[in-house]
Amino acid sequence: MTFTHASYTVAWICALPLELAAAKVFLDQVHPRLTQPESDHNVYTLGSVAGHNVVVVCLPTGVYGTTSATAAVSHLISTYQNVRFGLMVGVGGGVPKGDPDIRLGDIVVSKPTDTSSGVIQYDYGKTLQSGRFHRTGSLNKPPSLLLKVIAQMDSDYMLGKASLSNILASSLQKDKVRKQFPRPPKDQLFQPLYDHVNNRPDCAYCDPSQQVNRPERIPEPYIHYGLIASGNQVIKDARTRDLFAQELDILCFEMEAAGIMDVIPSLVIRGICDYCDSHKHKEWQPYAAFVAAAYAKTVLMQVPLQERSGDLEKSVPGKRHWMVPFRQNPGFVGREGEITKVEELFGKVNGPFKVALCGLGGVGKTQIALELTYRMRERDPTCSVFWIPCTSNASIEQAFMGIAQTIGLQDVKPSDVKERVKVYLSQASGRKWLLIFDNADDMDMWVGECASATELANILAPSEQGHILFTTRNRKLAVRLTSPFVIDVSEPDTETGVKILEEGLQKKELLDNRDKTIALLKQLTFLPLAISQAAAYINSNNIKLSDYTALLKEQESDVVELLSEDFGDDGRYQDIQNPKKVDAVGLLKAFSFVAEEAKDHALSLHRLVHLSTRNWLRREQQFSLQIQKTANHLKQVFPGNEHRNQKLWREYLPHALSLAGESDFQREREEYTRLLQNVGRCLRTDGRYSEAAVLFKDMTKVRRRKLGDDDAVSLMADLASTYSDQGRWEEAKELKVQVLEISKRVLEIRKRVLGPEHPCTLTSMANLAFTLYSQERVYEAVVLMEKCVRLQVRSLGPSHPHTKNSARSLKRWKEMAESSTDSLEAPRGTVAPQL
Structure with missing residues (x-):
């Protein structure tokens, strides 16, 4: 029998090689590998289980967590587009509540409740003003068919008809399997407050009296249904485990499920290999992976082969989406050859997925792409169009967030948005779409070594219904991205140039003298952008074509230098003040220097104009001054990373990051530590950990070099927290x-120098308390802050802002400790800080 990508309907996802090995045990048949797109970096195992064709994928070795899972599954469903549902199968940490009596080797299966979908991302949300953590968003439920299957299996299990025992017994008859996946003899559970001793690989030195006595039980896996907590951190502390479990009614903890639930309808199956405490060992992992895989096979045995119900259909967009920031240009003329080429390439059966329009800046690439989109909308009302400006990584990030909102994706993090949009487009079965990357000029942004380049490369997953169009000045990049489908866009011919000028001029009679018209166009090198700007200038100043031509010749300037000139009103006295904002913006729009986007009325500055303006500022020795003015303004207005400021900081972030990359700013950046620290904290809150880490690390070096360690401690703390977010433990x-x-x-x-009650000393005392608290040394932090508050009341007074801030923090810490059942008594062996 011949198998194709379309033959596979079930995805089996593993996180560990051990889990993959267990999955392979239960494949009834193994199929030969198939070819896959270059953009798909997964390695698949193909086979069949109970008549279902299954594609098995394992995450990269050592790369765990929700983000890695999202990436792997996104590639899978792009390549195997007939996959109907997923099974996330592997090991997890159990919560030993007593009821249910979860033990090592048991199985926990995700099952929705009245308030949850079955999987909770426990580390995703926002910190409220009170200091409490509020989880936001919800993940998709398992498909209805699989919920019906596990209901059937649960009832069989209650009646003693479970087939899981038979599958396990049959598989363990093989010596190799029995040796690879043995059931360990010991199942030790210790009291929550008792920690592992001496960092030894087993619990041989742990106090036996601290073990929890539990009734004897038949040594076979019990199956439990309920909520599974998923997050990017390993839980190795029983107190933390119980805090989350009591709050959310959790049965099991793991690290990948939250990354796949919104990508593909899935059921999560976890074999319990530890109790999420400091006594974690890998002794039970093989057996736990084995029983989880056995349960997954049992599920597939119950899924009807003929089932094609709507429960498992991929979601299809209900309407066409239109996200184009510019209105159609009524003055567009010519370029029929370029437009026809693009339409023919995209219209071919098995034609190219990607095409690039390549040419000089100002030659009209964007206008061609814009005209193409409007013609496509008129011809094919089912095709969605999304426009992404590529002037910077930040502009791309904002555009993808806009796409996510437009297509209705909920609770999308900036760090995940590209992957989520890619998944949506790959699943848009039967719907056409066009993605336009405008001004994709920066080679490093697409094929460099930075993380963003990798993300952008992964966006470009081929689709039968979708197409991507690039506009770029960089021919090397065009070839790298779309070779050989590069369409060169050169300056228009003479007649097209005349038509562009005619469309832009108010007084058409100015074109009566053809020789003067051609002379002007030659001076403008037939660039459409320059022609449009010349027409706007001529209209505004009511001059002749020959006057404008003479102006160009007198300045001995090319078009780029023309754009750098002061286009003030020549009829205005020199001592009259500049126009106000409305007039100034209107003038810029008249010259086509800026365009107003239709959706939110934001102003977009043409890239060529932006470059020319910078060159003019440097030539006039004003660039450094403008950099300083911009930095001072951002220093005043850039917000903190409180959740209420999220919309505001996302508007300011592209400008702040652009400023941070300027060499003129970098020489003075130690003067703007507070601004850059705020920028880093907002990046971290948005999940952009790599960018935040680079910023904090750089500023820490600058601060330490200039002022020493003492003044860099806050930045060092932020950097440490960011490393934790990245898993760089x-x-x-x-x-x-x-x-x-x-x-x-x-x-x-x-x-010693200032005295124990000096305000600066008390500030340092409060800062140390915050440091202790951030490192989860709650008792020491509370003791120190209590002393700090007493001294501040005596030295500064109870109404002083520093006193109030310290008192509020102290109160919040105590409330948090009480709500989490943490004791504020000194832990055994802890000495109260003598400060």
Whole structure:
């Protein structure tokens, strides 16, 4: 039998090689590999289980978490587009509540409740003003068919008809399987407050009296249905485990499911290999992976082969989406050859997925793409069009967030938005779409070594119904992205140039002298942008074509330099003040220097004009001054990373990041530490951890070099937290130790030099308390802050802002500790800070 990509209807997702090995045990047949797109970096195992053709994928070794899972599954469903549902199968950490009595080797299956879909992303949400963490958004439920299947299996299990035992017994008859996936003899559960001893690989040195006594039970896997918590951090602390479990009614913790639930309808199956405490070992992992895989096979045995119900159909957009920021140009003329070429290429059966329009800046590439989209809308009302300006990574990020909102994706993080949009487009079965990347000129942005280049490359997954059009000045990049489907856009011919000028002029009689018309067009090198700007200037100043030609010749300037000139009103006295904002913007729009986007009335500056303006500022030795003015303004208006400011900071971020990359700013950046720290914190809140880490690391170096460690401690703390977000645990741990040591040293110095009740000393005391609290040393933080508040009341007064802030923090910490059942008594072996 011949298998194709369309033959496979079930996705089996694993996170560990051990889980993949267990999956392979239960394949009834193994199929030969198939070819796959170059953009798909997964390695697949193909086979059949109970008559279902299954594609098995495992995450990259050592790369775990929700983001990795999202990427892997997104590639899978782009290549295997007939996949109907997914099974996330592997190991997880159990919550030993007692009821249900979850033990090692048991199985937990995701099942929706009245308030949850079956999987909760416990680490995604926002911190409220009170300091409490509020989870936002909800993940998709498993498909209805699979919920019906597990209901049937649950009833069989209650009646003693479970087929899981038979599958396990049959598989374990093979010596190789039994040796690879043995059931360990010991199942030890310790009291939540008792930690593992001496970092040894087993619990041989742990106190036996701290074990929890539980009734004997038949040594076979029990099956539990309920909520599974998913997040990017490993839970290795019983107190943290119980805090989340009690709040959310969790049965199991794991690290990947939240990354796939909104990508493909899935059921999560976890074999319990530990209790999410400090006694975690890998002894139970093989057996837990094995029983989870056995349960997955049991599920597939119950799924009807003929089932094609709507429960498992991919969601199809209900309407065409239109996200084009510009109105149709009524003065567009010519370019029929380029438009026809694009339409023919996209219209071919098995034609190219990507095409590029390549030519000089100002030659009309964007206008061709714009005209193409409006013609397509008129000809094919079912085709969605999305326009993405590529002037910077930030503009691309904002455009993708706009697409996500337009197509109705909910609760999308900026760090995940490209992947989510890609998945949506790949699943848009039967719907046509066109994605336009305008001004894709920066090679490093697309094929460089930075993280953003990798993300953009992954966007370009082929689709039977979709197409991508690039406009670019960079021919090398055009070839890299679309070779050999590059359409060269050159200056228009003479007659087209005349028509463009005619469309732009108010007084058509100015074209009566053909020789003068051609002379002007030659001076403008027939660039459509320059022609439009010349027409606007002529209309505004009511001059002749020959006057404008003479102006160009007198300045001995080319078009780029023309754009750098001061286009003020020549009829205005020199001492009259410049027009106000409305007049100034109107003048810029008249010259086509800026365009107003139809949707939100935002102003878009043409890239060529932007470059020319910068050149003019440098020539006039004004560039550094403008950089400083911009930095000072952003320093005043850029918000903190409180959730209420999210919309505002996302508007300011592209400007702040552009400023941070300017060499003139970098020489003075130590003067803007507070601004850059705010920028980094907003990036971190948005999940843009790599960018935040680079910024914090750079500013930490600058601050330490100029003022020493003592003044860099806040930035070091932010960098340590960002490393934790990235899973760089050792670097984070090392940095946190440094932060704590520096904070203590600063406090001691200020006590000795300034006195114990000096305001600066008390500020250092409060800062140290915050550092202790951020490192989860709650008892020490509370003790120190209590002392700080007492001294502030005596030294500064109860109504002083510093006193109030410290008191509020102290109250919040105590409330958090009480709500989480944490004790504020000193843990055994802890000495209260003597400060």
